[in-house]
Every structure is written in C-alpha cells, then in structure tokens.
Amino acid sequence: MDGVFGNLMLGFSVAMQPSVLAYAFAGCVIGTLVGMLPGLGPLAGISLLLPATFGLDPIVAIVLLAGVYYGAMYGGSTTSILMRIPGEAASVMTCIDGYAMTQRGRAGPALAIAAIGSFVAGTFSVVALMLLAPTLATFALRFGPPEYTALLTMGLLVLSYMSGGSMLKTLAMAAVGLLLGMVGIDAMSGYTRFSYGMTELADGVGIVPVAVGLFGLSEILMTAGQASPPPVQQPTLRQLIPSAEEMRLSIGPITRGSVVGFLIGIIPGAAHIISSFVSYGMERRISNHPERFGNGAIEGVAGPESANNAAATGAFVPMLALGVPTGPITAVMLAAIMVHGIAPGPMLITEQPQLFWGFVASMYVGNVVLLVLNLPLVGIFVNLLRIPYSYLYPAILCFCVLGVYSVGNSVVDVWIMLAMGGVGYVLRKFHFDLAPVALGLVLSPLLELSVRQSLAMSGGSYGIFLDRPIAITMFGAAFVLILLALKPLIFKGKDWRHDVGLDEPAAE
Amino acid sequence: MKNGLACVLLALTAAAASAQDVYPSRPISMIVPFPPGGVADITGRPTAAALEKVLKQPVTINNRPGAGGKVGNAAVANAKPDGYTIMMALSSVSVLPEADKLFDLKPAYTLDQLAPVALISADPVILVVHPSVPAKTLPELVALARQKQGQLSFSTSGVYGALHLPMEMFLHALNLKMRAVHSTGGGPAITMVLGGHVDMTVGGPAAITAQVNAGKLRPVVGWGARRHEAFPNVPTFKELGYDIEYYIWAGMFAPKATPEPVMRVLRDATRKAVEDPDFRTSMARVNSPVQYLDAPEFAKYWAADAKRLAEVVRVIGRVEEQK
Known part of the structure; x- marks a missing residue:
C-alpha cells in the first residue's frame, strides 16, 4: 500500500504542475464543447486533437486527450437532456428520462445529477484502476469470444425482459436493430451483405447517424407536427438545484452505475455504450416504481451517466496494464503515446512510472475540473432552452448534419440520419419504443462476430460454450431469465410487469 | 459556427484560385483511408508536414476510413487528377480489388486508376x-x-x-x-x-x-x-x-491521369521530404523504418507485391465456414 501511496504522490507532483493542469483544463473544455455537438463524441474529439499533441510532452499529450475524453462524455449528455439528441452513442439512454425531465421543467437537476454522477463514478473508477489495474487486466483477458457471446446474450435478454410497453413491440424494435446491424462486410468471410453496391455501407450502418436520426430528428419532427408550439421554457436559478428527494433517489443508481460501469468497461469491446444500457435496465428492474421510467425518472439519468463514465475509465485498465487497445478510443490514445516513442505494454508501469502515475493523478484532477467547470455552466446550458423553437430547431438540424457528416466525412451517413429521422417519427406516432433499435444495432455485429469467432476457435463445435466456466455461468443466468419470462405465458398468471404498470403503452 | 464560416470562406478562396497557376497554388489534401492513429495515419502526418515545408503550401490530412481502406482508396482513384488530392495508402490497396473479384462484385476501384508517387516505409511482420x-x-x-x-x-x-x-x-x-x-x-x-x-x-x-x-x-x-x-x-x-x-508498406499515390509535370513536382518534393530531419525523428519514434523508393522503382516493387498478394488471395479463395 505504501508503494501505491508513494507512487501516487509522484503522480500528483506531475499532475499538479501548472502546465499539466492547464492542459487538463483545456482538454475538459474542448471535450465538453465537442461532446455537445450532435454525433461528435469522444472518438471524434480525440481524433481531431491527436495531431496537435504530436509536438507536446508525452504526459501533457495524454492528459489533454484524457480531458477531451471525459469532457466529451459529459458534453454528450447535455444535449441528450436538453434536446433529446444524443451527443454520442453512450448517451442514448440519457435521452429518454433526461429529456422527459426537461419537458417537466427539471432540466437543471438532470444536468446537475449527470455531472455529479459522472464525478462520483469517475473518481470511484480511478481509485479502482489504481489499486486493481494489473489484476483486473489479467481477468479481462480471460474474456474471449465465447465469454463475450454469453455476456451479450444475457445482456440482450435482460434488457428485453426489462423494457416497458408492449413486449411484442419491444421485441419487434430490437429485431429491427439487430437486422440493421447485419448490413456490411461479414467479418468471417469478407462477403459484403445488404450493401446494394454502396462501398460506404460495407462497414455497416453507424450507430451515430441512426441514434441522432431516431432520437433527435424525430423529436424535431414531432414538435413541428404539433398544432401549437410548446411554450419556451424559462428556467430560474432556483430550479437548477436538485431537490432533496432527487438527490436521495440518485444515490443508489450512481453507486450501482459506478461499479457496473467499471466492470463492463474493462472488458474489451464497445463497453461504454453497453454499460449505459445495462445500468438503465437494472435501475428500472429494481425500482419500486418502474412506471416512472420514460417519464422523467431521475434514476434513469443518474445510473447510465455514472455507468458510462466509469466504463470510460475502466477501458484504460487493459490499455495501461497490457498495452492493448480494446476499442477505437483507446487505440487512438495508444497511438498518441507511441508517437512519443513510448512502447505501451505490460512493462509500462515499471518503465514509465511518471507517465502512468501522472496519468492516474491527472484523472483525479480532470474529474474535479469537470465538476467545477460544469456545475456553474449548467445555468448557461439551460438558457439554450429560452431560444424560441423557430430559431433553435433549424440550428439544431444544421448541427446534426454537420456533426454526423464529420464523424466519417461521409454523405451517406447524413442520408441515413435523415431517413432514420423519418422512420423514428412514424414509429413514435405508433407508440413504439426506439431504444431497442439502437441497442440491437450496437449489439448485433458484436454478437455475430463473437459467436462465429467462438465456432472458428472450436472448429465448429458448440461445446466451446459449455466447457468454459465464465461462459456457462452467464448462459445459466440467461436460461433462468427465459424461464421467468415464460412462466406467465404457461400459467396464465399476471406477472410483475402488470403489477408495476409496465404493460401499459409507453407514453410519448 | 465561426469555424464553419471560416471553412466556407476558405473553400471559396480556393475555388477562386485560377487553374493555370504553377502547381501547387492551393492547399493539397492527403487522403488517409484509415482512422487516425493507424500506420497509414502515423506515416502520413509527418510526410504531409515535411511536404508542406518543401511545397510551401498546406498539405492537410483527410481521414476517410471505411471497408478496410476501400472507401478512401476509391475516393482517390476517382478524384480529379490535378495533384491536389493525393493518398497515403497501405499494402492492402492491392488486395481489396482482388477480394471484390472473388465475390463477383464490381470492384470499387482498380489498380490502374492509381499512379504510385513514392514508397515511404516497409515493415516486415x-x-x-x-x-x-x-x-x-x-x-x-x-x-x-x-x-x-x-x-x-x-x-x-x-x-x-x-x-x-x-x-x-x-x-x-x-x-x-x-x-x-x-x-x-x-x-x-x-x-x-x-x-x-x-x-x-x-x-x-x-x-x-x-x-x-x-x-x-x-x-x-x-x-x-x-x-x-x-x-x-x-x-x-x-x-x-x-x-x-511479406511487408506492410505505406506509399504515396495520386490519381492515374495526374499530369506528368505535376507528378514530377510531387516526386521531387517527396524525395526532399524524406530527408527532412523532423520527418526522420517522427518515423524513428514509431519504430517505422523509412524505406524510400521513387516512382519508377516503387512502381516495379508495387507490381511484384500486388501480383504476389493477388495470388495469395486466390489461393485462400472464398472463405467458407469450416466444419
């Protein structure tokens, strides 16, 4: 323990240098602004800034990029809450209850809770990262394709079992998402499916244009379709502070979100997106009033926001302890380190202690900066809602197009977004829940890849899913869930979904 | 918003520059068909920076990832051959059209749409x-x-x-x-x-x-x-x-019909650029040995490499599910 403390002191001596501090601050500000643009998330922010870091000192470069990463995660939730436009994929879940809170005039508390939850989760996971990185990294490596298959199967079942509204409609939407996820090059054979000759579709349909279209554009269309425009909100300063009740309700989700998010984060893959879905599903299941979810439940903001921030830090565990990029974001960060001639890998912690511990310490600093920066800014952000809709919405539409285009410099993405906006509008008119579409789209390529990788590993034998302890445990849990879901069908009884009002059509 | 305006202004100025000016008279765009941080990007950025010094015009990196490089490669293959669109591609540039042929797809581009400018680096695996x-x-x-x-x-x-x-x-x-x-x-x-x-x-x-x-x-x-x-x-x-x-290499390409005088400027500039000390330092940092070849030698190297890789792709054939 003494070692950790001494090392941490070394880290803080690096992180508290004025120049490093200044870059941490700059990173958080830039990240927040980038994250607020629809579609532009942490990956875009980091990629855009990467070239600028080539001339910097390595520790400064990594601190700056980490700041952008956090800032963008937070900025993404701001637009989700205020305008129902996911700034980036991980804040899709925040759109649902966050925006519902805004409509009820509680935008300020939603933003504040998102900031506080992100801070708590960030701090928690930095501590966990520091103490457990080497051990956890080894555990994370045991997650091979079969374990990943089991995890995703279980996740999909949990989420569809938990969701509200008509079960049939939910499953139909999840199926649409899964099917959309099939578009593109088949990873195992290289065959291009459902692309209709468009090279741009070879990589599949991106989650960003779909999410921005389904959630953001459809909202603009819904508002435009109303006979009288909704009144422009004039939040007062007093309304920005969460009530005691809201704080009380948020403690549990923030704590659970932090732990779940961190654990999911260390597993290689699109962790921070999945972690927010899982946290939302979990909060809804254990809540005494699941019917409040979708109508502005603060737990639906606190949980996912904490989870995606914790996952963001968790993703650094394999990166720092093993030198292995687990996703596109960590891959870019690794490139940033390598450009400076530092080889990331299992020896990084011993060979470059000032880099590793300086990075850990600067994550504490970054979390504080983010909280200090964003809580006062909540007031300013909320003022966006004062802009009359006739000006605000065309501007948002403009930013949506710009943001989505800049993710991959692809016009096809813009068309996908526009089409999804129309589809989303029609589906919402018929009271379909749109979150399962986004979920299916995220999960389907991962699930397909890991199933087929597993079978390639075993030479086609399905036994591989049964001889691995982690996989079989998760499949067991999934099986129990299926039985639970079947019970009311077989015994014609009412299940808990009825008792808690979940089988009512989702209100829009 | 300010940025957007600046971009529009920049584009207008660029369009206004007349065509008969000596090349290069406006910024050059170097397309990297992969996301930032990959081999092509890490090689492309220092190359672009060194080219800028020689050509006295900005050389901007434009990441166009997608389909394993196919999207960016096709974009350059079909770009206006005026020397203002060049590309830093990887060895996979030769493989993608072959793989398309296997599946009876119309290739997104063909190799004869691209003109090699210079080989920058080659790394054995x-x-x-x-x-x-x-x-x-x-x-x-x-x-x-x-x-x-x-x-x-x-x-x-x-x-x-x-x-x-x-x-x-x-x-x-x-x-x-x-x-x-x-x-x-x-x-x-x-x-x-x-x-x-x-x-x-x-x-x-x-x-x-x-x-x-x-x-x-x-x-x-x-x-x-x-x-x-x-x-x-x-x-x-x-x-x-x-x-x-087998090597993973990174090389510079231009669209095939790029006029000879423009190609000569690009080749000369690249020859000077790879001698730039800053470029050398950047490449050494990422453990990527500079392996410069001018267009004629690179064309030969590329032809041999492409033939070898095409054979491998045909040997693999269509991948079927293994039972």
Whole structure:
C-alpha cells in the first residue's frame, strides 16, 4: 500500500504542475464543447486533437486527450437532456428520462445529477484502476469470444425482459436493430451483405447517424407536427438545484452505475455504450416504481451517466496494464503515446512510472475540473432552452448534419440520419419504443462476430460454450431469465410487469 | 459556427484560385483511408508536414476510413487528377480489388486508376505465439501443427487483411492447416493471443515489441528478407529456406491521369521530404523504418507485391465456414 501511496504522490507532483493542469483544463473544455455537438463524441474529439499533441510532452499529450475524453462524455449528455439528441452513442439512454425531465421543467437537476454522477463514478473508477489495474487486466483477458457471446446474450435478454410497453413491440424494435446491424462486410468471410453496391455501407450502418436520426430528428419532427408550439421554457436559478428527494433517489443508481460501469468497461469491446444500457435496465428492474421510467425518472439519468463514465475509465485498465487497445478510443490514445516513442505494454508501469502515475493523478484532477467547470455552466446550458423553437430547431438540424457528416466525412451517413429521422417519427406516432433499435444495432455485429469467432476457435463445435466456466455461468443466468419470462405465458398468471404498470403503452 | 464560416470562406478562396497557376497554388489534401492513429495515419502526418515545408503550401490530412481502406482508396482513384488530392495508402490497396473479384462484385476501384508517387516505409511482420505453445522454432511449430492436424488456431486483423495474408502464405508454402479466427483489427488480434484464446498471430514490430519483452508473446519467425533490427534473434523464412516475404508498406499515390509535370513536382518534393530531419525523428519514434523508393522503382516493387498478394488471395479463395 505504501508503494501505491508513494507512487501516487509522484503522480500528483506531475499532475499538479501548472502546465499539466492547464492542459487538463483545456482538454475538459474542448471535450465538453465537442461532446455537445450532435454525433461528435469522444472518438471524434480525440481524433481531431491527436495531431496537435504530436509536438507536446508525452504526459501533457495524454492528459489533454484524457480531458477531451471525459469532457466529451459529459458534453454528450447535455444535449441528450436538453434536446433529446444524443451527443454520442453512450448517451442514448440519457435521452429518454433526461429529456422527459426537461419537458417537466427539471432540466437543471438532470444536468446537475449527470455531472455529479459522472464525478462520483469517475473518481470511484480511478481509485479502482489504481489499486486493481494489473489484476483486473489479467481477468479481462480471460474474456474471449465465447465469454463475450454469453455476456451479450444475457445482456440482450435482460434488457428485453426489462423494457416497458408492449413486449411484442419491444421485441419487434430490437429485431429491427439487430437486422440493421447485419448490413456490411461479414467479418468471417469478407462477403459484403445488404450493401446494394454502396462501398460506404460495407462497414455497416453507424450507430451515430441512426441514434441522432431516431432520437433527435424525430423529436424535431414531432414538435413541428404539433398544432401549437410548446411554450419556451424559462428556467430560474432556483430550479437548477436538485431537490432533496432527487438527490436521495440518485444515490443508489450512481453507486450501482459506478461499479457496473467499471466492470463492463474493462472488458474489451464497445463497453461504454453497453454499460449505459445495462445500468438503465437494472435501475428500472429494481425500482419500486418502474412506471416512472420514460417519464422523467431521475434514476434513469443518474445510473447510465455514472455507468458510462466509469466504463470510460475502466477501458484504460487493459490499455495501461497490457498495452492493448480494446476499442477505437483507446487505440487512438495508444497511438498518441507511441508517437512519443513510448512502447505501451505490460512493462509500462515499471518503465514509465511518471507517465502512468501522472496519468492516474491527472484523472483525479480532470474529474474535479469537470465538476467545477460544469456545475456553474449548467445555468448557461439551460438558457439554450429560452431560444424560441423557430430559431433553435433549424440550428439544431444544421448541427446534426454537420456533426454526423464529420464523424466519417461521409454523405451517406447524413442520408441515413435523415431517413432514420423519418422512420423514428412514424414509429413514435405508433407508440413504439426506439431504444431497442439502437441497442440491437450496437449489439448485433458484436454478437455475430463473437459467436462465429467462438465456432472458428472450436472448429465448429458448440461445446466451446459449455466447457468454459465464465461462459456457462452467464448462459445459466440467461436460461433462468427465459424461464421467468415464460412462466406467465404457461400459467396464465399476471406477472410483475402488470403489477408495476409496465404493460401499459409507453407514453410519448 | 465561426469555424464553419471560416471553412466556407476558405473553400471559396480556393475555388477562386485560377487553374493555370504553377502547381501547387492551393492547399493539397492527403487522403488517409484509415482512422487516425493507424500506420497509414502515423506515416502520413509527418510526410504531409515535411511536404508542406518543401511545397510551401498546406498539405492537410483527410481521414476517410471505411471497408478496410476501400472507401478512401476509391475516393482517390476517382478524384480529379490535378495533384491536389493525393493518398497515403497501405499494402492492402492491392488486395481489396482482388477480394471484390472473388465475390463477383464490381470492384470499387482498380489498380490502374492509381499512379504510385513514392514508397515511404516497409515493415516486415513477425509470427508470435502464446508462451504456452511448446514450439520454440519454426520446425517445431510445423511439426506441432502436423501433429495437431489443423487444431492450432491463429487470429487475424480481418479476413484478407494485412495480418491474414502473411499467415496464409506460410500455411500454403508448408501445406499446413490451421483454424483462422478473424477479428476487427491488429489490437484485438493480439489480445486474443495474450488471453490464450488462439495460439498465434502475426504482428508488426511496433505492435509486439513490448509484449515480447515482457514475455507475454514469443516471436518465432519473421517475413523480412533480413532479420529485423529490434529482433536480432528471430530468424526469417528466407534463411530457413522458404521463399516467403511479406511487408506492410505505406506509399504515396495520386490519381492515374495526374499530369506528368505535376507528378514530377510531387516526386521531387517527396524525395526532399524524406530527408527532412523532423520527418526522420517522427518515423524513428514509431519504430517505422523509412524505406524510400521513387516512382519508377516503387512502381516495379508495387507490381511484384500486388501480383504476389493477388495470388495469395486466390489461393485462400472464398472463405467458407469450416466444419
């Protein structure tokens, strides 16, 4: 323990240098602004800034990029809450209850809770990262394709079992998402499916244009379709502070979100997106009033926001302890380190202690900066809602197009977004829940890849899913869930979904 | 918003510049068909910076990722051949049209739509195994593969990808069978070996150095003509008597119909750019040896390499589900 403390002191001596501090601050500000643009998330922010870091000192470069990463995660939730436009994929879940809170005039508390939850989760996971990185990294490596298959199967079942509204409609939407996820090059054979000759579709349909279209554009269309425009909100300063009740309700989700998010984060893959879905599903299941979810439940903001921030830090565990990029974001960060001639890998912690511990310490600093920066800014952000809709919405539409285009410099993405906006509008008119579409789209390529990788590993034998302890445990849990879901069908009884009002059509 | 305005103004100014000016009279866009941080990007940025100094015009990097590089390659192949759109491509540029042919798809571009400008770097790849694999040398590994009768497995960066082809060259030359587990990039491929989910993979020197030094991966054999400086103890296929060679290279291309005078300016500028000390330092930092070849030599090198890779792709054929 003494070692950790001494090392941490070394880290803080690096992180508290004025120049490093200044870059941490700059990173958080830039990240927040980038994250607020629809579609532009942490990956875009980091990629855009990467070239600028080539001339910097390595520790400064990594601190700056980490700041952008956090800032963008937070900025993404701001637009989700205020305008129902996911700034980036991980804040899709925040759109649902966050925006519902805004409509009820509680935008300020939603933003504040998102900031506080992100801070708590960030701090928690930095501590966990520091103490457990080497051990956890080894555990994370045991997650091979079969374990990943089991995890995703279980996740999909949990989420569809938990969701509200008509079960049939939910499953139909999840199926649409899964099917959309099939578009593109088949990873195992290289065959291009459902692309209709468009090279741009070879990589599949991106989650960003779909999410921005389904959630953001459809909202603009819904508002435009109303006979009288909704009144422009004039939040007062007093309304920005969460009530005691809201704080009380948020403690549990923030704590659970932090732990779940961190654990999911260390597993290689699109962790921070999945972690927010899982946290939302979990909060809804254990809540005494699941019917409040979708109508502005603060737990639906606190949980996912904490989870995606914790996952963001968790993703650094394999990166720092093993030198292995687990996703596109960590891959870019690794490139940033390598450009400076530092080889990331299992020896990084011993060979470059000032880099590793300086990075850990600067994550504490970054979390504080983010909280200090964003809580006062909540007031300013909320003022966006004062802009009359006739000006605000065309501007948002403009930013949506710009943001989505800049993710991959692809016009096809813009068309996908526009089409999804129309589809989303029609589906919402018929009271379909749109979150399962986004979920299916995220999960389907991962699930397909890991199933087929597993079978390639075993030479086609399905036994591989049964001889691995982690996989079989998760499949067991999934099986129990299926039985639970079947019970009311077989015994014609009412299940808990009825008792808690979940089988009512989702209100829009 | 200000930025957007600036962009529009910039575009208008650029369009206003008349065509008969001496090349280059406006900013040049270097398309990198991969996301930032990859080999093409890390090579492209210092090259662009060095070119800027020589050409006295901004050379901007434009990342156009997608479909394993196909989107960006096709964009350059079909770009206006005026020298203002150039590309930093990887060796995969030759493979993608071949793979399209396998599936009877109309190729997104063909190789004769591209004109080589210069080869910038070439890196041989190295076979690494999980430490639990008993074989320490190539003959031992071959014996083990024969004994296991196709039960050994390897991970790749993607089917027909840069780290799949060398493995298939090896298997084909020695008439071996192994299970191919395709993933979505070099990073995930190495992760699978580190976790012991597959037995081996292929990696560029920069990607594996740290893991090898820490004893988490064991290098067995390399694909270079000579041993790699960073791995003096790892023999090559060539010295073990197999005629197998494979490099991941990065080269500059322009659209085919780019006029000869413009090509000459680009070639001269690149020759000067690779001598730039800042460029040399940047490349040394990422462990990427500069391997400069001017257009005529590069064209020969490329033709030979493309032919070799096309053969490998045809040998692999359409990948069917293995039972």
